[in-house]
Amino acid sequence: MEIKDKITAIEPEAKYSPEGDGCIVIPADSFRNVAEKLRHEYGFDFLRSLTGVDWGEEGIGCVYHIENTSTGENVVLKTSVPYRDNTCLPSVHDLWKGAGFNEREAYDYLGIKFIGHPDLRRLYLREDWEGYPLRKDYDMASNPLNMENEVSTDEAPTYELTKDGSFILKRHPLIEEEEYIINIGPQHPATHGVLRFRVSLEGEIIKKIDVHCGYIHRGIEKMCESLNYRQTLALTDRLDYLGASQNRHALCMCIEKAMGIEVSERIQYIRTIMDELQRIDSHLLFFSCLCMDMGALTAFFYGFRDREKVLDILEQTTGGRLIQTYNTIGGVQADIHPDFVSGIKKFIAYMRPMLREYHEVFTGNVIAQQRLKGTGVLTREDAISFGATGGTGRASGWACDVRKRHPYAMYGKVDFKEILFSEGDCFARYMVRMKEIEESMNILEQLVDNIPQGEWQMKVPAVIKLPAGSWYSAVEGSRGEFGVYLESRGDKSPYRLKFRSTGLPLVSCIDTISRDAKIADLIAIGGTLDYVVPDIDR
C-alpha cells in the first residue's frame, strides 16, 4: 500500500496535490492525529525539514518533509489554517524532537502559535520585535535598529487551546531564581561564531543549556523572495561558508529539477569533485579548530597549512578561495583549469601521509583521548529524532549520508564507504570526520582521471521562470543534510525558499547531550558538533 493510501485511510479528507514533487494536504484539525500515526505506526522517525509558509489568501501553514529511516520512504505533508490572526497549529515537538526549534523558527517568521509547544519564544529575532517578517504583508521598515540591550527572559510561553477556541498563554519558568547561570557568547572563541549559551550549573556540572540564536540572522529567505533565481544563488554560498559549493549545488539542483534540465556528465563530475574538495577543506578546518579549542595550537597551524592547498586548487579554477560562487543554473561558471587534475593528484599524494601525522600528533594524545572519549554521548534514537545528520549522526550509528540515501550527481556511481561509529561520543564524531577526509580522497581519485568531455554550461533561457509547484532537493553538506525547499507560483522569483539548515538540529541537541557533563566538556562537545553559526541563523 502506498503512503498516499495509508494517509487517506487515516484521514479521508487528505488530498494529494501533484504539483512539483507532490504533497499531501491535511486539514489542520486532524494533522496531529495523522502525524502521530505516521510516527508511531508507520515508522516515520526523521523530520527532514519543517517550513512555515504564508500562502496569502489560502492561509498560513507548514510543510513537513518526513522520512522513514529504515525503509527510506519519504512523504511531504502540508497543513494550513485560513486565518491570519491567532494562527495556530498543533505542535509535533514530542513526536520529533527536531521540531522543537523548527517550530520556534516558524513562530518567529510567521507567528504560527504551536499549541502545546513547551517553549514558544522567538528563535532569531529580539523578543520585542514587532510583526512576523516572512508574512507577505510584513512592512520591511517596521523595525528600525534598536540599540537598547536585549533583556533575556527567564520564562517560556506556552499556548493552550480551550474548548471554545480561544488561547490561554501560560508562562512557566525556564530558569529558577536560585539557579547559577553562566553566560557564554555571543562573542566567545569557543562558540565558533556568534552563538550564545546560558548554562545552568551545579558546581561544574551542566544542568541545562538555553541556546540563543539569531545574532547573525541575515534574513536570507525573505531576501530571496524578491530576487530572481540567478541572484538567489549568491546568498547560498554565504550560509555555511565551509560548504559553499555544496549549498549552491543543492539550490542549482532544485531549480534544475523544477525546470526539467538534465546537466551533462561533465558538469556532474565537476560538481562532485568540487563538493568533495570542499568537504576536505571543511573537515580540515574542523580538525584545526577543535584542536585549537582544546589547547593544541600546533595542530591548528598544521590543519590550516594543508587547507590552503585545497584552497589553491579551488582558486585556480573558480577564482574564489572561501566562497567560490562556481555552480550556476545548468552548469558551472567556467571550465576547469588545465592543472586541475594534476593539482588534485598532487594534493592527495601530499595529504595521505599528513593525515597519519595528524593522528600521531593529536589523535593518540592522552589528553585529547580523555577529553573526547565518553563525553557528549548522543544516542542513535536522539540523533534521528533531532535530525542531527552529517558526521554527528554517523558517529551515533545512523546511516544518514544523503550521498547514499538519495544519490545525486556522481555519487551513485562511485564506490565509497559510509563511515559509521556507534559510540556517539565526541571521539566518534572526531574520528568520523577524519576518516571522511580519506573517503573523500578516494572519491576524488576515482573521478579525476575520468572527467568526460562535454559542455560545462547547458543552454538555459535568459529569464528563468519556474512552473507552479514545490520542490525539495538535498545534498550532503560538510556537516549534514543541506536541503532546499522551493515553492514557485510561476514568477521570476521564488514564492518561498527555505534552506534546511545543517546546524540547527546540531545546536538543538546540545542541551540533551551536555546535561550532566562538566562545563569544560562543553568546548569539546561544541567543537565536535561542528556547526557553523550563519548556517543556523540564515
Next chain:
Amino acid sequence: MGRKINIKSMSREDFNDNEYIDELVRELRENGTNVVVGCLDDVIQWGRSNSLWPLTFATSCCGIEFMAVGAARYDFARFGFEVARASPRQADFIMVAGTITYKMAPVLKRLYDQMADPKYVVATGGCAISGGPFKKSYHVVQGVDKILPVDVYIPGCPPRPEAMLYGLMQLQRKVKARRFFGGENRSISAKEYERLMAEDTNKIEDNEGYDESGLA
C-alpha cells in the same frame, strides 16, 4: 619634526592612498611640537603600531579568512598582530569581520565600549562596510560605521588575506601619523569621560535584592 610614516614591510610607493596619510601628517605638524615630547611620541607610536592586538571577533565568512591570516601561510605575527585577545579589555582594535545584525549591534557596541582607549575599528568585508549582499535585509545593519567610528575599511566578500594584511598595515600607518601625548592618550576630555561613565551605556537592572553574603 619630520615624522616619517614608514613601515618596514612595504614601501611608501606601494600604498595607494598616500595623500590621506600626508594630510594626517600635515595636521600633526600644524601647531609644532616640543622636541622631547615629539621624540617620545615617535617611539611610543612605533611601539604601538607594531604590537596592535586584535579582539577575536568574527560573525561570519570573513572570520574564517581572518583565521587564515593568523595561520601559517599568511601569518600576521610578522607584523605584530598575532596576540588575538578574547577579552575586549586587552585588545587594541576590533576587526569587525562579518555581517552585523540588529540583534548583534548592541552587543558589538558594548564590546567596543569595553575596550580601553586608544582603540580602532577595522570594517572588514562588504557586510561590515555597507551591509554588502544583505543590504536589503530587514535585520542587517547597513555598515558598521552607523554604530562605531571606523578607521580602516577592507573591501571584499570576503577580502583575501593579502587584502586584510594591507588594511592592517594601513592601520599601522594611521597609528604612526597620530599624536600620542595630548592626542590619543587623551582623545576625550576628563569631563566627557565622567559624563560617559555616568551615562552607563549598559544599564544594569537594579540589584537591590542581590545578596552578596553567600559569595566567598
